[in-house]
Amino acid sequence: MAKEQKVLTFTVNVGIGKTSKQAYLFVNNKKGDKMYLVNLVKDSKKYVLSIPKGSTKVDISCTGYLSEHKGQKDKTGRDVTVNRLTLFNVSDVVFSK
Numbered sequence: 001m002a003k004e005q006k007v008l009t010f011t012v013n014v015g016i017g018k019t020s021k022q023a024y025l026f027v028n029n030k031k032g033d034k035m036y037l038v039n040l041v042k043d044s045k046k047y048v049l050s051i052p053k054g055s056t057k058v059d060i061s062c063t064g065y066l067s068e069h070k071g072q073k074d075k076t077g078r079d080v081t082v083n084r085l086t087l088f089n090v091s092d093v094v095f096s097k
Contacts, residue, residue: 005063010087012038012058014051023051025058027085036067036085047090054097061092 012025025038040047040060049058068084 005089007061007063007091008065010038010060010062010065010085012060014055014058023055025049034083036083039084039086040090041086041088042090049093052095055095057096059092059094059096060087060090062087063089063091 010027012027015024015026016022017024025040027036027038028034029036040049040062051058065088066086068086069081071079071081074080
């Protein structure tokens, strides 16, 4: 018998890029001092949401996640830190305003 996987639910914020005007997903840590960009994986492939205009939060159900924290350089050569949260096996998405 297959082991049943626990379903996790994350509430994720929706932001709009200042220059690109593209919507993106992010969460803040409990202290509020770090922001994590959110990537979604469904059926072993990157899952891109079509976010309705005016949405500010998204409830996402998944079975696993991975948090990454790594440094990289921006276009000007400055060191910047990128925090990412990847949610795996996304099964349900609910938008709210």
